[in-house]
Amino acid sequence: LLIYRYMTEPNQYLEAYLEDKAKQYLWKFQARRGRYDLAAKSLLELVKDKEDRCFIYVKMNHNKNDNNNDDDNESEIPNLKKRASLLLKVISFARGSGNALLFSEAQRLYQLACIQESYNEKVHQYDQENHKLTFDGEKHFILDQQTLFDKCCDRGYWDLILKLLSFCAISTNNKEMNISRIWTNYLIEVVGQNDFQHAQHSIV
Numbered sequence: 001l002l003i004y005r006y007m008t009e010p011n012q013y014l015e016a017y018l019e020d021k022a023k024q025y026l027w028k029f030q031a032r033r034g035r036y037d038l039a040a041k042s043l044l045e046l047v048k049d050k051e052d053r054c055f056i057y058v059k060m061n062h063n064k065n066d067n068n069n070d071d072d073n074e075s076e077i078p079n080l081k082k083r084a085s086l087l088l089k090v091i092s093f094a095r096g097s098g099n100a101l102l103f104s105e106a107q108r109l110y111q112l113a114c115i116q117e118s119y120n121e122k123v124h125q126y127d128q129e130n131h132k133l134t135f136d137g138e139k140h141f142i143l144d145q146q147t148l149f150d151k152c153c154d155r156g157y158w159d160l161i162l163k164l165l166s167f168c169a170i171s172t173n174n175k176e177m178n179i180s181r182i183w184t185n186y187l188i189e190v191v192g193q194n195d196f197q198h199a200q201h202s203i204v
Helices: 002-007 014-021 023-032 036-048 053-060 080-097 100-130 145-155 158-165 175-193 196-203
Strands: none
Touching (some): 014 023, 023 036, 023 053, 036 080, 080 100, 100 145, 100 158, 145 158, 158 175
């Protein structure tokens, strides 16, 4: 793309253009100029954008590019897997710029994205094994921690629930009782389906 060539050249108008017309490229422009704090902020905004406002011009032309299946195409609206990979870049930029708040938020979102991917895989596997269609929609954006927690509870995915509780504040009526019940259900499931050595390794 012509835009990549301009990113490496001094251009006082390019950043304003990217901010207004092509936000999905803005972080690249900032990162190539060593402005990693701004790059992290711009990329994090893109990743968190559930309504894809950063891709307004992409959505207008989306039907024209239906045959483009390139996962690395920056002009495509990112799916969940792509957003998770972009969060790794945010973590790197935030670490490089010394922005602890951005670093912490990006790490939390990355963990949520990984758990959400595991949730999707579990539901797809269940549907395939039982010849059912229970999957509740492929979300290309990252779910908030409470929504993801509730979905995992509804399905009884105790391992994912425990992972969420390890780094997220979750709203429950009786947290101590719920955590105890979750551990009980998880241990019953793991020990019941595996030998003791495998269960011990899974817990650790």
